[in-house]
Amino acid sequence: MASNKLMVGLEIGTSKICVVVGEGRPDGTIKILGVGQAPSRGVRKGEIVDFETAMKCVHEAVVDAEQKSDVMIRSVYVAVAGSHLQSFNNRGCVMLPEDRDEIDERDVEDVKINAREVSIPAQNAFLHSIIQHYHVEGQDGVLNPIGMLGQKVEADFHIIHGVRTRIQNSIRCVKELPLDVEDVVFGGLASAQVVLTQHQKDLGALVIDIGGGTTDYVLYSDGVVKQSGCLALGGDHITNDISMGLRIPMARAEKLKIEEGSCILGNSLPGEMILLKDESGFAGKEIEREMLNTIIHLRVREGLELLKRGLEEEPYLTYLGAGIFITGGCSLLNGIDHLAEEIFEIPAHLAHAQTTWGVTSAVEDPQFSTAIGLVRFAQVMQTDRPRRGFRETIGKLFRMR
Amino acid sequence: MIQLHKNYSLPDALADTVPVKVVSVGGAGLNALDRIVLDGLEKASVVAINTDVQSLTSSVAAHKVQLGRTRTRGLGTGGDPELGYEAAVESADEIREALTDTRMVFVCAGLGGGTGSGAAPYVAHLAREAGALVIAFVTLPFTFEGKRRATQAREALGRLNEIAHSVICFENDRMGDLVAPQAGIHHAFAMADTTISQSVRSVVNLIQRPGLIRIGFDDLLAALRVRNGRCLFGFGESDSDNRGHDALTQALKNPLMDRGRMLADATNVLVQVSGGAGMTLSEVEVLMQELGRHVNEQTQILFGAVVDGKLGDRLAVTIISSLAADEDLISESRDGATLSNVFAQPPVREQHPPPQIHIEPEAAMEPVAHEESISFEQPVAVQATPAAESMPGESEPLPVAPHKKAVPHTDEKAAAKSVPAKQEILQFEPVTRGRFEKSEPTIVEGEDLDVPTYLRKNIKVK
Numbered sequence: 001m002a003s004n005k006l007m008v009g010l011e012i013g014t015s016k017i018c019v020v021v022g023e024g025r026p027d028g029t030i031k032i033l034g035v036g037q038a039p040s041r042g043v044r045k046g047e048i049v050d051f052e053t054a055m056k057c058v059h060e061a062v063v064d065a066e067q068k069s070d071v072m073i074r075s076v077y078v079a080v081a082g083s084h085l086q087s088f089n090n091r092g093c094v095m096l097p098e099d100r101d102e103i104d105e106r107d108v109e110d111v112k113i114n115a116r117e118v119s120i121p122a123q124n125a126f127l128h129s130i131i132q133h134y135h136v137e138g139q140d141g142v143l144n145p146i147g148m149l150g151q152k153v154e155a156d157f158h159i160i161h162g163v164r165t166r167i168q169n170s171i172r173c174v175k176e177l178p179l180d181v182e183d184v185v186f187g188g189l190a191s192a193q194v195v196l197t198q199h200q201k202d203l204g205a206l207v208i209d210i211g212g213g214t215t216d217y218v219l220y221s222d223g224v225v226k227q228s229g230c231l232a233l234g235g236d237h238i239t240n241d242i243s244m245g246l247r248i249p250m251a252r253a254e255k256l257k258i259e260e261g262s263c264i265l266g267n268s269l270p271g272e273m274i275l276l277k278d279e280s281g282f283a284g285k286e287i288e289r290e291m292l293n294t295i296i297h298l299r300v301r302e303g304l305e306l307l308k309r310g311l312e313e314e315p316y317l318t319y320l321g322a323g324i325f326i327t328g329g330c331s332l333l334n335g336i337d338h339l340a341e342e343i344f345e346i347p348a349h350l351a352h353a354q355t356t357w358g359v360t361s362a363v364e365d366p367q368f369s370t371a372i373g374l375v376r377f378a379q380v381m382q383t384d385r386p387r388r389g390f391r392e393t394i395g396k397l398f399r400m401r
Numbered sequence: 402m403i404q405l406h407k408n409y410s411l412p413d414a415l416a417d418t419v420p421v422k423v424v425s426v427g428g429a430g431l432n433a434l435d436r437i438v439l440d441g442l443e444k445a446s447v448v449a450i451n452t453d454v455q456s457l458t459s460s461v462a463a464h465k466v467q468l469g470r471t472r473t474r475g476l477g478t479g480g481d482p483e484l485g486y487e488a489a490v491e492s493a494d495e496i497r498e499a500l501t502d503t504r505m506v507f508v509c510a511g512l513g514g515g516t517g518s519g520a521a522p523y524v525a526h527l528a529r530e531a532g533a534l535v536i537a538f539v540t541l542p543f544t545f546e547g548k549r550r551a552t553q554a555r556e557a558l559g560r561l562n563e564i565a566h567s568v569i570c571f572e573n574d575r576m577g578d579l580v581a582p583q584a585g586i587h588h589a590f591a592m593a594d595t596t597i598s599q600s601v602r603s604v605v606n607l608i609q610r611p612g613l614i615r616i617g618f619d620d621l622l623a624a625l626r627v628r629n630g631r632c633l634f635g636f637g638e639s640d641s642d643n644r645g646h647d648a649l650t651q652a653l654k655n656p657l658m659d660r661g662r663m664l665a666d667a668t669n670v671l672v673q674v675s676g677g678a679g680m681t682l683s684e685v686e687v688l689m690q691e692l693g694r695h696v697n698e699q700t701q702i703l704f705g706a707v708v709d710g711k712l713g714d715r716l717a718v719t720i721i722s723s724l725a726a727d728e729d730l731i732s733e734s735r736d737g738a739t740l741s742n743v744f745a746q747p748p749v750r751e752q753h754p755p756p757q758i759h760i761e762p763e764a765a766m767e768p769v770a771h772e773e774s775i776s777f778e779q780p781v782a783v784q785a786t787p788a789a790e791s792m793p794g795e796s797e798p799l800p801v802a803p804h805k806k807a808v809p810h811t812d813e814k815a816a817a818k819s820v821p822a823k824q825e826i827l828q829f830e831p832v833t834r835g836r837f838e839k840s841e842p843t844i845v846e847g848e849d850l851d852v853p854t855y856l857r858k859n860i861k862v863k
């Protein structure tokens with residue numbers, strides 16, 4: 001079983017906790033052995049606010065996954081999210097010593113360290129440094145400079161960093177269970193690994209993972225990550241708006257959003273009402289459908305417009321050949337792809353994990369994109385295939401505790 | 402001093418505008434001035450002073466003074482401070498004319514070259530003679546520019562330290578921290594200009610903007626009181642969702658701040674927070690709390706808050722403080738002072754009644770300190786006597802003191818007046834955040850996204 005190593009992805013989401021157990025095949029595919037999930041409490045906007053409660057929920061989900069996949073889970077890959085995550089592109093540069101002109105691993109390592117030498121706030125830690133392109137002696141677009149001749153190596157990196165202690169909170173929560181944390185991965189980045197194919201990354205694509213508490217996004221252009229980030233805005237906000245606008249309890253609002261909600265306006269008949277049934281099945285309150293949709297529409301539109309404004313600070317949005325891919329729990333919202341298409345003026349698709357097989361119900365559910373993405377991430381890390389986009393992250397930094 | 406506070410009751414008109422002039426000397430100063438003008442500075446007039454006609458003509462400043470029409474004939478000084486000084490002396494009348502009717506003068510110069518090092522101290526001296534408060538913003542050259550320029554810069558800095566009320570000094574080498582390693586050299590210089598521009602503008606704004614909690618010149622001097630010390634300056638501005646934090650981070654990132662580590666040793670820290678009408682109390686509170694972590698418990702925080710509609714969604718933080726000199730800095734500037742006495746001073750003596758203004762506070766100001774007009778309007782009658790230069794050290798604190806007395810009326814009063822009027826602008830937490838009531842707010846572009854969109858957009862539901 002050495003070649004079929006078990007990999008487990010754990011996403012501590014705002015609305016639910018997902019655990020995906022996967023098995024890497026020698027041919028590079030992943031087989032999903034089982035998924036576990038549990039409703040999440042004690043998490044707001046992607047970050048833990050109630051440690052004890054969150055821990056219990058994680059435990060529940062892990063136990064569920066163990067039962068369904070019939071394996072023992074010892075170590076996991078954890079996804080992190082939260083508005084504290086930030087990213088930027090930076091270029092590192094290294095000159096080779098006079099007496100040597102063949103570039104080797106050391107130089108590549110040096111250039112990576114060099115690229116990290118930028119000031120991030122003192123309390124922040126690097127989460128990912130993702131290589132974009134190397135430049136050797138002015139030659140652009142070098143994919144692997146090792147073995148090439150040149151005096152000057154430069155490398156463009158996309159760097160994601162976040163507040164160290166907040167990232168550590170997720171790790172602590174898992175370690176208390178006790179489970180080992182193999183690595184921490186930005187949720188959006190994990191989703192993108194399974195939502196997009198390499199071809200789509202090359203063409204240029206934007207993955208928007210709208211979850212319960214956060215909206216993570218990753219923009220690929222030329223096959224590499226150019227922009228990424230996390231907005232603390234998600235399905236919870238829609239539910240909250242509905243609950244406040246229609247004056248119904250949160251649980252009812254959530255149900256209404258899932259069953260009846262849509263973010264397309266003008267699709268309902270004038271005066272069309274939705275009858276809310278209470279628990280006993282008796283007719284309760286009546287709600288105008290258009291009003292429900294207006295509330296949802298305004299919120300989703302605002303979020304997407306905000307995202308667009310943020311992305312427009314750099315020019316990559318115009319180079320998206322493959323379009324926009326929306327995943328995460330909120331992508332199930334009726335009409336969200338049409339709204340995104342209208343706002344971004346780029347074709348938008350609903351997406352879920354690709355290139356995996358096994359428990360298809362899980363694979364096809366966009367809510368599991370991140371957790372499956374973690375498994376994919378783990379696979380890439382473990383086979384240590386020198387694949388563009390990933391290098392070892394500095395998980396050690398967090399594992400020290 | 403405290404009693405004087407109480408006795409003062411000046412007309413409010415005074416509190417509104419203090420005539421301020423930004424004077425730049427030399428090539429580097431001019432570059433910085435251009436930056437300042439281009440960045441926009443409403444409440445101050447600018448004067449460009451240089452020996453080099455070419456750079457003067459290309460400057461965007463409205464008022465220009467050419468130094469040494471006969472000495473240098475419109476050329477530069479070739480890096481010779483003595484020549485710069487002589488040129489300035491030759492054009493003394495023109496400079497005086499340019500400096501009339503002003504109560505505060507900011508002298509910007511890049512030290513190390515001829516005009517900047519030679520003429521800037523003299524200009525500062527003339528400004529003080531005209532009765533203005535003088536703050537110098539200077540840069541020290543990059544190390545790679547050579548030892549000679551570094552020595553010249555130190556000498557000039559030493560002299561400026563004696564003449565100006567306070568000197569804010571930027572080391573160009575530290576600018577390197579701000580600039581990405583692969584950025585062009587012009588970028589590094591531009592960054593130095595930008596930093597000076599930011600600091601001048603923020604200090605002008607600090608004094609000119611009527612605040613909710615006003616910061617006056619006295620506060621500024623208190624923050625900078627440590628002489629020969631190292632000035633800590635930081636300015637940050639942000640309109641992001643977490644603008645308080647971002648602005649503070651940016652301010653602490655300033656090369657003079659060393660990411661806030663320096664602040665731990667400061668005794669007085671001046672902080673001004675300014676923002677548009679949307680600035681909330683909680684924002685300011687969080688920001689100050691965060692800053693509090695960087696300073697010592699004993700540190701006195703001089704806090705000012707300003708609501709300025711022009712800032713729109715932006716929130717700006719200015720931090721000014723000073724540290725007692727570390728040994729090397731002290732010896733540097735002391736060295737500078739003595740060196741200047743030995744080498745560079747001679748031209749001073751030969752040319753002109755020595756420009757030693759230190760005795761001015763002792764002789765003229767101290768006795769009249771109780772009068773309101775003090776030094777501002779009074780052209781300093783007492784021309785310096787040659788003997789004066791003997792005790793530069795002791796005279797230093799004195800110029801600080803009288804002005805300390807003179808200024809308070811501009812702030813305490815104004816603050817007391819404006820607070821009740823503007824208090825309602827501050828927004829408190831909106832009550833309608835539902836389940837996000839207790840969680841960290843998501844504030845993007847100044848809007849609290851936890852509040853339902855339809856409420857914020859005023860779209861009627863139901």
